[in-house]
Amino acid sequence: MGAYPILFFYIMNKLKKLCLPGLVTLMLCLFTFIVLPVKVKGTSMMPTIHDGDFILMTGITLHKQIHRFDIVEVRSAALKEDIIKRVIGLPGEEISYKNDHLYIDGKLVEEPFFKLSFIQKEKRELGLTQYTRDFKIKLKHNEYFVLGDNRPLSYDSRYFGPIHIEDIRAKNGYIIYPIKHIKSND
16 A cells, blocks of 8 residues: 555645635635526516526626516615516617507517416406506616516516616526426526
C-alpha cells in the first residue's frame, strides 16, 4: 500500500477545503443572477401557474429584452413582495381591452395562452359577463403593462400601474414542482 493512499487522501482533503468556498460562491451567483428559484403564492396566474408551484426562472440580468407574453417576476412596491405576472404591453404602446379582446395600438392581438374552458368556467362561477374588464392605457417609453392570467382575481398593472424594467427580476422558466405541473413557460 505505502504512502499513495495517504497522499491521495491528503490531497483530496486540501482540494475540498479550497474548492468548497468556490463552489458555494458559484452556487450563490447561479441562484442570484442566472437562475432564480420562485415559489408561487396565489391564484392570479391560474391556469398557467398554480398556487404553490416552484419555478426556476431566468435572471433578468442576462436577458434585458422583455417580449409580449413573457411571464415575469416583478418586485411590487405596492404589495411589498415579488409577484408573477404576464407582460401584455411594451414601452410606448397603447393597450386596450374591449369585450374580452386585447388591442395593441388599435390592432386586435390574440392571447394564445388562454384556455377558453377555464375562462368560461370562471365567468360562470363568478357571475361575470367579461373576463377582462374594458380599459385603455398609453404606456410611456420606459413602461411595461403586466396582468395575471386569472384576470378577475389578479392584482396587477390595472391597479398599481405600469412597471419599469428595473422592477423585473426574472422571466419565463420551468415549473419543476409539483411533478404534475412540470413544463416550460417560454
